[in-house]
Amino acid sequence: MTVDATQAAVRRGRPGYDREQVITIAVQLFNDQGYDATSVADLATKLGLTKSALYHHVESKEAILRVALDDALSALEGALDEALAAHDVAIDRLRHIVAGAVAVLAAKLPQVTLLLRVRGNSDIERAALERRRSFDHRVTAIVRDAQAEGALADDIEASVATRLIFGMVNSLTEWYRPGGPVTPDRLADDVLRIALDGLDRAPRGES
Amino acid sequence: MTVDATQAAVRRGRPGYDREQVITIAVQLFNDQGYDATSVADLATKLGLTKSALYHHVESKEAILRVALDDALSALEGALDEALAAHDVAIDRLRHIVAGAVAVLAAKLPQVTLLLRVRGNSDIERAALERRRSFDHRVTAIVRDAQAEGALADDIEASVATRLIFGMVNSLTEWYRPGGPVTPDRLADDVLRIALDGLDRAPRGES
Structure with missing residues (x-):
């Protein structure tokens, strides 16, 4: 429902x-x-x-927190597993996980919003932060592989690039409203378009 | 101090x-x-x-909230006024305000973090949200101008592009720690590099 x-x-x-x-x-x-x-x-x-x-x-307020955070994290981890299973080339994996993460955010907006606000004030929150950190590390490894394969520029550190790309993805919890004019597919395209191609209209090398 | x-x-x-x-x-x-x-x-x-x-x-907890939010908002508004005064061309204004916003976040990390978490639960919070909205609209107008001037691609809606770019900027409150290896200037360069040029290494048109 x-x-x-x-x-x-x-x-x-x-x-x-x-x-x-x-x-x-x-x-x-x-x-x-x-x-x-x-x-x-x-x-x-x-x-x-x-x-x-x-x-x-x-059972308790804590149980609600645990279930909601697990729901968000399991969906994100599932999207990541899927990206790794579906592709061998790192840049394809990256495209897949960015689109997958946008889809998870759109489908589970309240749960992911809660996840992103967790500060580590209890064992449940600390466990969720640890899983989030592990997710971030796995995505950073994909970005690093894509740099090593020559598909992504390597003058930005992989961990910084990953955090900035997911900064765009996670900002959706602040402004995306389901059922509005912009679909999750379109949003995923926009994030990837900016992350990979940028918005500059000048031919590469001239800007 | x-x-x-x-x-x-x-x-x-x-x-x-x-x-x-x-x-x-x-x-x-x-x-x-x-x-x-x-x-x-x-x-x-x-x-x-x-x-x-x-x-x-x-005087009160509310007074602390009001002062801190005003501090963050005044600094961001000041950076925006500066960007508008310093440049006539929209793309230069955009570069200036992105770098300025990153500098404000780095300098006033606790205040901006608080601002970004405000949900509108009181008159003070609602007034802050209103000022934030007005700031967003003014930046969106710059992005729209840069599209009209032909400097930025216009196949992404200006408001979406603005939100995604500031998604990168605002993510700093989650992971940037002052005094670490990455300087605010370098971060501003990285955000602008991704926003304008993207990370794709393939020559434009081939990706």
Whole structure:
């Protein structure tokens, strides 16, 4: 069920949530007011449930965080595994993982937004940061391979180039809204277009 | 005084803060644990002050937020005004504001980090978001002008191109650490290099 459909279901009357809906709405509340500032009472109020009814769906606030972060990370890791399995050439792998990451962000915007705001304030957050770091290192290795293969310029350090490319991708959590005029496919093309070709119109070497 | 110097001063003994130091340390705490989740008592504990001693320096938690956001926004707006005053050609203005924004982020990392996390949960936050939006619109106008002047490719919408370029710039708040091996000038060059020329090594038209 989409977020809109979930909220419509809530508006229709006394809510009968499934676990996934509870988690989706909770993650949105975390993103709106901050995870640490959100109490179980806040969640119950937002959902129109008593605290004990809420505990019927989820064990704790921490469990919601863990599930949402795992959801985002598993999807990103899956896209990366897919990119590695689908291509042997590093530049093709890079194109694949950038497009895959944009697709994951568009499909799981609340979960990825939450992931990107994690600061390491608990064991759950630290474990998520560690997985994110490992993901970053694997993508950096692809960029480094593409430089070694001569497909990418190597006058920018691979780790900096990776962080800047994913700076573009991750900025989507700040401004992309699903269902708007720009599709995820188009966004992936735009990110790759800038990352690989740049926006300069002057012929190469003249700028 | 730098952040490190401030914290060293704190470690040296009973702290005698000035207002700016109090604000700097408070903003770092907001960034670590979330503004909404940070109480005045948390701030006082972090600073090793009583609450009443803290109130000698600042009127309220909200006042710290307002001052820090204004500091970040004024610096960014100043860099933009400078870019417009220094150049008549749009592409030069764009180069100037990207380099200027990177310099502001590097110089005021805690304040800009706080600004980028603002969600609009109070009048102060909403006013900051409005100023940020106005800044974005002014930069988008520069990108649009550069497209109209033929310096930038126009097959990516100016607002999307602007957001992606500033996605790279703003990602610095996530990974740049002052005093590290990469200087702000070099970072600005790297961002502009990717934004304008891209990383593809193949001659233009062959990729």
